[in-house]
Amino acid sequence: MDKIFSFICCGSVDDGKSTLIGRLLLDSGNVKIDQLQEAEKISKRNGSNRTELSLLSDGLLSEREQQITIDVAHRYFDYNNIRFHILDCPGHKQYTRNMVIAAAMTNTALLVVDCMGGIQEQTLKHIDICSLLRVQNLCICITKCDLLQGDLQDNPILKNLCKKIETLMKKYNFNYTIIPISSVSGYNIDKVFNQIYTYAQEVLETQNKKCILHIQAARLSKDTRFYYARETTHTSPEKGENYTLYPANIGVGISNVTGHGVFNIDSDIDVERGDCITNTPVLVHNILKQKTIWFNEPSEDMLLKHGTRIVKIKKYTDDLIETDDVIIFNDIDDIKENGFAVIIDNKTKRTIGCCVFIDNKRSNQQTTTHKNEDESKKQKLKSILASQGFSQADINKMIASIK
Amino acid sequence: MENALKNHLIELENESLELIREVCFTNDFDKIVVLYSIGKDSSVLLHLFQKAFYPFPIPVRFMHIDTGWKFKEMYTFREKISKDINLIVYKNPENLNPFTDGSRYTEIMKTEALKQAIEQYGFKIAFGGARRDEEKSRSKERMVSIRDKYHKWNPRNQNPEISPLWNTYYTEETELRVFPLSNWTELDIWEYIRQENINVVDLYFAKERNVVKTPSGMYIATQDKHKGEKRSVRFRTLGCYPLTGAVESEAKNVDDVIEELKTAKYTERITRVIDYDTEGSMEKKKKDGYF
Secondary structure, three states: OOEEEEEEEEEOOOOOHHHHHHHHHHHOOOOOHHHHHHHHHHHHHOOOOOOOHHHHOOOOHHHHHHOOOOOOEEEEEEEOOEEEEEEEOOOOHHHHHHHHHHHHOOOEEEEEEEOOOOOOHHHHHHHHHHHHOOOOEEEEEEEOHHHOOOOHHHOHHHHHHHHHHHHHHOOOOOEEEEEEOEOOOOEOHHHHHHHHHHHHHHHHHOOOOOOEEEEEEEEEEOOEEEEEEEEOOOOOOOOOOEEEEEOOOEEEEEEEEEEOOEEEEOOOOOOOOOOEEEOOOOEEEEEEEEEEEEOOOOOOOEEEEEOOEEEEEEEEOOOEEEEEEEEEEOOOOOOHHHOEEEEEEOOOOOEEEEEEEOOOOOOOOHHHHHHHHHHHHHHHHHHHHHHOOOOHHHHHHHHHHHO | OOOOOOHHHHHHHHHHHHHHHHHHHOOOHHHEEEEOOOOHHHHHHHHHHHHHHOOOOOOOEEEEEEOOOEOHHHHHHHHHHOOOOOEEEEEOOOOOOOOOOOHHHHHHHHHHHHHHHHHHHOOOEEEOOOOOOOOOHHHHOOOEEEEEOOOOEOOOOOOOOOOOOOOOOOOOOEEEEEOOOOOOOHHHHHHHHHHHOOOOOHHHOOEEEEEEEEOOEEEEOOOOOOOOEEEEEEOOOOOEHHHEOEEEOOOOOHHHHHHHHHOOOOOHHHHEHHHHOOOOHHHHHHHHOOO
16 A cells, blocks of 8 residues: 545435445455445345445444434545545534534545435535535535436436536535446446546645644653654654744754654754744744634633644634634645644533634734744743753743743 | 555554654643553554654553453463563453353453453543454544543544544543554554564464364363364454454464455454444443443
């Protein structure tokens, strides 16, 4: 296997997501005999004389009883040297939040639309979510085409639906394609495979040179400081390259890389959890232009987690969030992986929202620049004191007294 | 090329390391435990913990929930490993017997034992080596999964999880189970074991063993009860020997196992009695607090 490519499968409830996934798993040779036997057994008990392919993908008992998907199911299949990771999303309205999180993690979606039922309220909702979370590729599968009579090329229902979808797509920015399929008969399933394989190649070939390291921890061993980081864009730091430390805004060099996300830097600047070291421009603000999808009602006391930073939300409106400290991010249109955050209720510690950063680059936010300069001066002073042999504790005391 | 990590294994490894560190560095090490079952997934998990904190030692404790009915090769292996890690061994004093106590055995000696141990040591976060491809209810599992204060799993009451912005908080009312191997498959585990040269129990490799064939599978013959026959078998999963079936195999080393798995017609869980006693049984066990 060369690479892992994830995509979501979404669409309205009962439009045939799980059945399509069952078919993809089966045709790619990723279903084992015992799994098939179990599906056969349950199908028979449910009074069906053919094996329900959706049973290969629906997991929980309560889901099978109601024949709906509640939660994102993670499935994997290997096809032409690529590991495909499917995030099978719930179509039911009550579980839309689980569709949101899946869309945040991928660039590509399979969207199912029932040929008879057409575009539903939930279909539109899912398209909106895909658009907001900048899913670029949309493979729209018109499902259950085995139910249509006669020549499919000339079928009025199908033609009409395709026209409707094309009109709808004009409102959006997707790279989309429409494929009429039947998961039950296997009609056009090869086209679906080809399409996602093409998307996968396109996405995986654009190598990301941008490296964004969110510091998870700093630990001292004898005289050497080791930094542990999350590689947000899946790109590793390279020895000898020059980077910038934020929010301090100071240049640093990577002096050694000792493991995944583990490295040393060439100066004794104080770097701590929540800082960010990067080779690409990032934004450092505490007033954020954003759009939030709420999973629960917003509460009085909320935290925002982005990168490895957790800050308190001071104020929020539909478009703006103000936090008690800066975060180090990008707009979702610039670098998707660095373009969203989660909102956590500080009391219950539950995740209650997903916040997407939009249009911050263009907007003028002076409030945070000052803070940056202060921080930058402080860091420079710290490194001067450190070079004169003061201990870290003494330096911190001195800096605090300046305030 | 054989020595370099395959691309997709690097990606899987990276995700696991980032999750392990994120959970550990945002919580007290004392509140965290890694459930260690002596199986292949546990061996990989241990290796990942060593890598995650390198060059420092692993800062958290490991724990084996013992039933007293594991294969003797597993105890020997545990003995060796316990020199490298801070390992707690916990066994439920009730001491049930898998031959006579039926499904209550798993409930008391595994699920209940785990709950007792977590309470006794005051752990709030337990890492486990479960994978989503193992079983259907696991395919719905979060990487960071919430349990209530009675250690129960409610699939309808989980955090929406955007990996890698994992929510690593617990409260007085909740605790966490964390699964760094969520996105790995059985084959990935073995390819990783090969590439990183990780030690696993010999039972995973084929050897002439004395086994008894039953309708539910093929088991190691115990001297007092059965007269077995010699067959070349290996184990795809390890657990309590009376409940863990062997498969006929000629795979004598890691390379052979990988080749065998590429054409395997059945999933590994078919050899575990515990997962197949009734439909949806793993889901029920998880709801009761099994990891």
